[in-house]
Amino acid sequence: MSARLLHPDEYELGTRSSLDSQGTFNLDEADFESQTPPRSNLLTRRVPILSRLFSSTYSGYRRLTPSKPLLSVSSRRSCYYRLLLRRPLFFYLHIVGGIIIALVVFTSIFRPSYTRPPPHYSLLRRSASQSTEHGRGNPRNEQVYIAASLYDPGGDLARGEWGSRVLQLIELLGENNVFLSIYENDSGSEGANALRDLEKQVTCNNSMTFEDHLDLGSLNTVTIPGGLKRIKRIEYLAEVRNRALRPLDANPQVRYDKLLFLNDIVFDPIDALQLLFSTNADENGIAQYRAACAVDFINPFKFYDTYATRDLEGYSMGLPFFPWFSRAGKADSWKDVQKGKDAVRVRSCWGGMVAFDAKFFQQRNEPPATESGLGEARPIHFRASHDLFWEASECCLIHADIQDIQPAPHEITDTGIYMNPYVRVAYDSRTLSWLGTTRRFEKLYSLIHNLGNNIVGLPWFNPRRTEVAGQSVQERVWIPDPNEDGGGSFQTVDRIAGNDGYCGRRGLQVIVEHREDGQKGWENIPVPSS
Structure with missing residues (x-):
């Protein structure tokens, strides 16, 4: 796969998990190290050491001649300090570099992040790796519905690594336990041919739907200033996701335990098993969640899905690198990450790959069991916000709809929605290959992350964050x-x-x-x- 599978300015589900712009903090613009400091200002005049550090005029040491009289202890200490100040800048840079290297080595060996999963993770990985039996990664033979919405004009996804890994995942889950639904539109003849080629290799029940063009006339419109009627981008993204779920509505008698939604990601099929069956496991090793999300990366350091992810109190993300969440409010999500939990409590997430309790997407016959009415028969679908100048990711709204009515944000203790940092995916193979290495020393980022959030002012203010449904x-x-x-x-x-x-x-x-x-x-x- 290429570094970016799909062009970010497509309104089709190219990078389906979120919007590339507006929802992601541009770390490059925050690279303060790239800014050249002024040669002379009031601060450097008042603090000489800064002037020396920012200057390149000190190229050597001044020798102490024997003719100098013996110095007192305080005088010798003063001379020592002056000697240090006269050393060239690269001397201090070497010292700082050495300290950083030592910290990286120490942290990667003794304090690595998310490299030692709970024992049941290792047990599932061994079961999946040391056998060739189909279904070996699905110990309880749970029924899994896999959904994907693709925009694949060159056919690189279906014919490439993405398609190959989906086939491996089906084998691990067991063909009799899986239904695969892929919806693709506006991808041209190459995309259609690639999807048909993939369909011939799929061994489980499936629905492969290709449409030359999505009928935009079926989508809701809004009237913008000037009187024109337009279609919200999120309205479009929600619709194509829902079309991958249509077989659920068409066959309500077929019941599934889990629903796995895949983006155009590169992933380890065994990691998908861990997300499905290991996240927040109880004493019997059974996963317990409404939704469980992977963590997706656009490069070896940068977290991608900031637009859809909110911490336990509904705050938006901090800078897009570890530990991802800010320390706003009680900072429970931040604390969960620091403790290395596999079930980081959040109000919403996506992460390129997300597992749901499938009951929320299927017809239910039982009466309402909670204040939110989640026991009622109507299945949950993706949607957009109806306010004109108010945007929210369809991937966040779906989580709002599957959780119970929450109390005031600072009183929320758990939503049943978790982000699992043991499960990581990427948008190209090279990035995925680095994620095992970069996680070993990512704990070092925490101080810089917190400082950067304060400088930039993250998380940004949301006037509706504290609202409670129904009030x-x-x-x-x-x-x-x-x-x-x-x-x-x-x-x-x-x-x-x-x-x-x-x-x-x-x-x-x-x-x-x-x-x-x-x-x-x-x-x-x-x-x-x-």
């Missing part, structure tokens, strides 16, 4: 009015809070329905100031 709230929303110059205005209104305020942020992205060559598949609509 009366005041929200500032866009009210369309064709008689106004701007086509409407922001107004504060009284209404009942939904369950998903923590997912969103101010903004609007819409798809470009009739693109020209080189044009992005989506665009930002500026948020009016009034």
Whole structure:
């Protein structure tokens, strides 16, 4: 696979897990080391050592001649300090470099991060690795529905490493235990042919659906300032995900234990087993969760899915490297990561690969059992936010819909939704090959991460984060009015809070329905100031 499988400006599910822009912090812009310090300013004049460190004029040492009189202890100490200050800059850089190397070596050997999983992880890996029996990775023969929504114009996914690993996963789970559903659209003839080639190799029950073009007329529209009707980008992404779930609706009599959603990732099939069957296991070794997410990486250090992930109190992410979460509020998610837990408590996540308790996506006959009504018959589907200038990832909203009504954010103790940092995936093979190494010394990042969050001001403020579903709230929303110059205005209104305020942020992205060559598949609509 190439470094980026799909171009990030496609509104199709190219990088399906989240939006490449607007939802991810640009670490490159925060590279303060790349900024050249000023040659002289008030601070360096008042603190001489800074002037010396930022200067390259000190190229050697001044010799102490024998003719100098003997010095007192305090004088010798003063001369020693002056001698250190006169050393060239590279001398100090070597010292700092040596300390860093020593810390990296010590940490990677004695304090590695997420390299020693609980015993049941090792047991499952041995079972999957030391046998050739089909179904060896599914000890309880659980029924698993695997879903994927692809945009694969060159056929590189279906014909390449992604397709090969999906076939391996099916064998590990057991063909009789799996249903594979892939929905693909707008990928051209090469994409269609590759999907058909993959279908011939699939040994389990499956649904391989290819559409030349998705009918955009079936999607909900919004009216933007100026009167045009447009389709939200998230509306589109939610729809193509739902189309991969259609066989569930068509065959409600078939019951599944787990639902595994795959992005266009490179993954270890055994890691997929661990996500499904090992995450948050009880004393009997049975996984317990509503949803369990992998952690996805765009390079060996940078976490990708910031747009869909929220910590236990609904705060957005910190800088996109370990430990990922900020220390805002009670920082329970941050603490879980520091303790090396395999079930980091969150309110939402995705991570390129996510396992769900399948009951939320299937018809249920039992009466409502909780305040959220999750016992009712209606299956959960992906969706978009209906407010005009308010955006939230469909991958966050789905988690809002499968959890019980939560109390005030600072009172939440567990949602049943977990991020599992033992399970890591990437968007190219080279990055995946490095993840076993970089995790060994990632604990060293914590101090820098916390300092960087404070400098940048992360997590950014979300006015709806603290809302509790069902309560009366005041929200500032866009009210369309064709008689106004701007086509409407922001107004504060009284209404009942939904369950998903923590997912969103101010903004609007819409798809470009009739693109020209080189044009992005989506665009930002500026948020009016009034």
